[in-house]
Amino acid sequence: MIKFGVMDNNLKTLRARFLNYDAGNYFITICTANRCHYFGEIIEGKMMLTELGHYVDSQLREASRKSNVEVPLWVVMPDHIHAIVGLPKDVDATTMPAAQRAVAPPLRTCEAETRHIPSLSRYVNSLKGAVTKYARKNGITFAWQSSYYDHWIRSRRDGNAIAEYILGNVARWSASKSDKE
Numbered sequence: 410m411i412k413f414g415v416m417d418n419n420l421k422t423l424r425a426r427f428l429n430y431d432a433g434n435y436f437i438t439i440c441t442a443n444r445c446h447y448f449g450e451i452i453e454g455k456m457m458l459t460e461l462g463h464y465v466d467s468q469l470r471e472a473s474r475k476s477n478v479e480v481p482l483w484v485v486m487p488d489h490i491h492a493i494v495g496l497p498k499d500v501d502a503t504t505m506p507a508a509q510r511a512v513a514p515p516l517r518t519c520e521a522e523t524r525h526i527p528s529l530s531r532y533v534n535s536l537k538g539a540v541t542k543y544a545r546k547n548g549i550t551f552a553w554q555s556s557y558y559d560h561w562i563r564s565r566r567d568g569n570a571i572a573e574y575i576l577g578n579v580a581r582w583s584a585s586k587s588d589k590e
């Protein structure tokens with residue numbers, strides 16, 4: 410049975426307590442608020458990106474240049490993104506910002522200790538912040554859903570299934586829309 414963590418303010422978090430989210434490979438899904446189609450539309454089986462969709466795509470493409478994460482595969486959909494995010498296992502703690510070196514909540518000895526912000530959360534928050542900032546700067550109406558979904562990729566087989574899911578996402582979207590018509 411998976412146990413989910415509890416944040417300091419007694420709100421449940423979707424993050425698994427047995428993971429530190431600082432290393433490993435993760436499949437993430439980040440949705441727009443109210444599933445609005447801010448990033449584009451799928452037309453004749455092809456994703457047609459808006460200006461904001463192109464910006465999201467560029468941010469995912471440039472992830473490894475701007476941070477210590479790798480994003481080897483992603484897809485930008487009309488109302489969400491899927492990505493595989495790789496976090497390195499050999500990060501030197503002495504060069505990390507203090508927030509990243511902090512102690513995880515269950516391991517704190519007192520409330521005065523700094524809250525631990527996992528690398529995955531920092532990356533997702535950074536991506537969401539950059540897209541939001543770009544939208545505001547360019548007068549584009551936009552909002553994210555408040556959280557994101559993640560799945561720890563446990564094996565090569567798991568990763569291959571996720572890669573197939575990401576690569577087939579646009580086709581599945583088109584097929585589901587044509588079934589409804």
